[in-house]
Amino acid sequence: MSHNTPQPETTPAFPPHVHEYALAHRCTTCGAQPGQPCEAPRKQARVDFFNDVREKVGQPAMTPDPLQLMHVARVDAGNRHRDKDIAAAPWPEDRVPGRRYDTLGKA
């Protein structure tokens, strides 16, 4: 560990998880409202299937990446929103520490 490594910011300028952006959008595929998970029974069934198999062989269940349970159109909308926020924000060196520069929750 180098002493020159910069300390990570306590409050990130943007939400650390891309799925927070996806979740803030209504899903055009299944109609899930902002903040609600996608209605994706086949995606959920696949996760359940693998966790059943894991249970049978004595492995703990895995928590899936939230993005895996969302429809692609919604993830894309979230990514576009995030890209726009990052493009609109000041350069990292001009940002105020501890301030968020995302527009989530304001839309």
Ligand SMILES: [Zn+2]
């Ligand atoms: Zn959906």
